[in-house]
Amino acid sequence: xxxxxxxxxxxxxxxxxxxxxxxxxxxxxxxxxxxxxxxxxxxxxxxxxxxxxxxxxxxxxxxxxxxxxxxxxxxxxxxxxxxxxxxxxxxxxxxxxxxxxxxxxxxxxxxxxxxxxxxxxxxxxxxxxxxxxxxxxxxxxxxxxxxxxxxxxxxxxxxxxxxxxxxxxxxxxxxxxxxxxxxxxxxxxxxxxxxxxxxxxxxxxxxxxxxxxxxxxxxxxxxxxxxxxxxxxxxxxxxxxxxxxxxxxxxxxxxxxxxxxxxxxxxxxxxx
Amino acid sequence: xxxxxxxxxxxxxxxxxxxxxxxxxxxxxxxxxxxxxxxxxxxxxxxxxxxxxxxxxxxxxxxxxxxxxxxxxxxxxxxxxxxxxxxxxxxxxxxxxxxxxxxxxxxxxxxxxxxxxxxxxxxxxxxxxxxxxxxxxxxxxxxxxxxxxxxxxxxxxxxxxxxxxxxxxxxxxxxxxxxxxxxxxxxxxxxxxxxxxxxxxxxxxxxxxxxxxxxxxxxxxxxxxxxxxxxxxxxxxxxxxxxxxxxxxxxxxxxxxxxxxxxxxxxxxxxxxxxxxxxxxxxxxxxxx
Numbered sequence: 001x002x003x004x005x006x007x008x009x010x011x012x013x014x015x016x017x018x019x020x021x022x023x024x025x026x027x028x029x030x031x032x033x034x035x036x037x038x039x040x041x042x043x044x045x046x047x048x049x050x051x052x053x054x055x056x057x058x059x060x061x062x063x064x065x066x067x068x069x070x071x072x073x074x075x076x077x078x079x080x081x082x083x084x085x086x087x088x089x090x091x092x093x094x095x096x097x098x099x100x101x102x103x104x105x106x107x108x109x110x111x112x113x114x115x116x117x118x119x120x121x122x123x124x125x126x127x128x129x130x131x132x133x134x135x136x137x138x139x140x141x142x143x144x145x146x147x148x149x150x151x152x153x154x155x156x157x158x159x160x161x162x163x164x165x166x167x168x169x170x171x172x173x174x175x176x177x178x179x180x181x182x183x184x185x186x187x188x189x190x191x192x193x194x195x196x197x198x199x200x201x202x203x204x205x206x207x208x209x210x211x212x213x214x215x216x217x218x219x220x221x222x223x224x225x226x227x228x229x230x231x232x233x234x235x236x237x238x239x240x241x242x243x244x245x246x247x248x249x250x251x252x253x254x255x256x257x258x259x260x261x262x263x264x265x266x267x268x269x270x271x272x
Numbered sequence: 273x274x275x276x277x278x279x280x281x282x283x284x285x286x287x288x289x290x291x292x293x294x295x296x297x298x299x300x301x302x303x304x305x306x307x308x309x310x311x312x313x314x315x316x317x318x319x320x321x322x323x324x325x326x327x328x329x330x331x332x333x334x335x336x337x338x339x340x341x342x343x344x345x346x347x348x349x350x351x352x353x354x355x356x357x358x359x360x361x362x363x364x365x366x367x368x369x370x371x372x373x374x375x376x377x378x379x380x381x382x383x384x385x386x387x388x389x390x391x392x393x394x395x396x397x398x399x400x401x402x403x404x405x406x407x408x409x410x411x412x413x414x415x416x417x418x419x420x421x422x423x424x425x426x427x428x429x430x431x432x433x434x435x436x437x438x439x440x441x442x443x444x445x446x447x448x449x450x451x452x453x454x455x456x457x458x459x460x461x462x463x464x465x466x467x468x469x470x471x472x473x474x475x476x477x478x479x480x481x482x483x484x485x486x487x488x489x490x491x492x493x494x495x496x497x498x499x500x501x502x503x504x505x506x507x508x509x510x511x512x513x514x515x516x517x518x519x520x521x522x523x524x525x526x527x528x529x530x531x532x533x534x535x536x537x538x539x540x541x542x543x544x545x546x547x548x549x550x551x552x553x554x555x556x557x558x559x560x561x
Contacts, residue, residue: 080365083402093404096441111441115400116380117368123376128385159396163381
């Protein structure tokens with residue numbers, strides 16, 4: 001086998017094929033991504049999500065976007081399942097762990113997001129959506145100048161984003177566009193976590209596209225690639241297919257081995 | 273024509289939830305109509321309210337009670353506090369599901385929409401909780417959180433982050449330990465240090481929540497007692513406690529009442545209420561459902 005993988009080896013002066021260090025590193029990284037996606041895919045979704053949440057909490061603020069992603073892209077019952085699994089695995093509730101370990105301005109938002117058990121039917125209140133879009137606009141505008149309090153700490157913002165149903169929030173998103181020059185996500189450039197919350201709830205395709213794009217760049221970092229792995233393992237193929245198709249060429253160009261097959265597998269029609 | 277109220281009381285008043293569901297099901301098969309709707313149209317007053325609440329499945333009943341309370345103007349939140357602080361996590365979940373099904377909204381968004389400020393922050397957190405259900409206690413944590421609660425109360429910062437966080441996320445076992453530590457540290461129970469009969473909506477709600485989390489039976493005994501004593505009777509409260517606790521711990525609440533007042537609850541209800549309503553309540557109080 002070594003003879004066939006000549007690019008991994010260097011001719012050493014003591015006449016044996018020595019590992020090419022940088023090649024080893026990239027080989028290990030490739031296999032790790034593949035291993036991660038396999039492990040994540042095989043675990044029961046509830047346990048998987050509970051572990052993802054716990055890990056993100058442990059790793060700290062730069063990883064809180066995983067909490068947002070998990071809480072906002074799962075269905076109500078899936079999120080509930082994750083909370084049950086968390087009880088079993090860690091003998092605590094996710095909300096008590098988040099509430100006692102998250103210290104910054106994100107605490108209220110994150111605790112409320114994981115505690116949601118949203119209504120999932122189509123019924124929406126148009127009038128309420130209009131006034132809530134206005135309330136969000138006010139909260140965002142007021143806090144753009146005032147750097148002491150962020151929009152994500154505003155009670156109005158929190159209750160709207162963490163208790164309203166997703167269909168309702170999509171209407172709020174549309175109403176917002178009518179009264180503001182920009183979309184909510186454009187107005188939230190400075191508050192990344194809140195921006196991702198809105199994206200995952202109202203325009204998940206935009207969020208997924210960004211994760212794909214960032215992970216498939218030349219200079220993509222480990223976390224970016226992990227984010228893609230996580231998406232592929234946790235989201236329904238049907239939601240990712242369109243996006244993966246746009247990136248098919250990049251996948252074929254930049255990704256190697258078994259991991260590439262996993263990514264391209266998202267495009268295949270015969271996958272469940 | 274008319275209605276045989278005695279028969280309704282006799283049949284429904286002595287059945288548990290599963291049996292009542294069966295009765296509704298069979299009634300619908302035979303008469304091609306919803307028994308509940310029929311009862312609503314034939315009965316009236318406090319009797320009708322009591323029968324209607326009794327015949328519903330417990331989670332559905334609590335969803336209805338919550339909705340009625342939220343829609344009322346005024347700022348009493350007994351039902352929301354009771355369902356979020358005296359039920360176990362699975363029961364609260366069942367109520368939230370029942371609320372989705374009946375009102376096409378989540379309970380949390382309804383609560384958020386109808387309240388503001390600190391009250392909203394506390395109540396939404398309480399109804400959203402899915403507490404850990406184990407008996408494990410962390411004593412060090414209980415001590416430090418008892419201290420945090422004491423400091424907030426001492427500084428009259430009743431709505432601070434720690435208060436809401438501790439009360440709405442910790443498991444019941446952990447909270448009980450925390451309340452005990454509070455008592456050891458401060459010499460009095462935490463409820464005694466929260467202003468009684470406050471006109472401030474938030475403080476009144478907070479006090480109720482602490483009472484419910486600490487000792488639900490004692491809380492319900494008090495609600496019952498207050499609904500009967502004095503001039504007039506608060507039928508809504510009386511009905512609510514009897515109907516919602518009949519299949520749980522009404523027996524013990526009755527004993528507490530007797531100990532407290534030296535009067536059996538049945539006797540007090542007999543004196544203060546009348547007619548079919550009285551008969552319904554006495555049946556619920558008397559039976560081993």
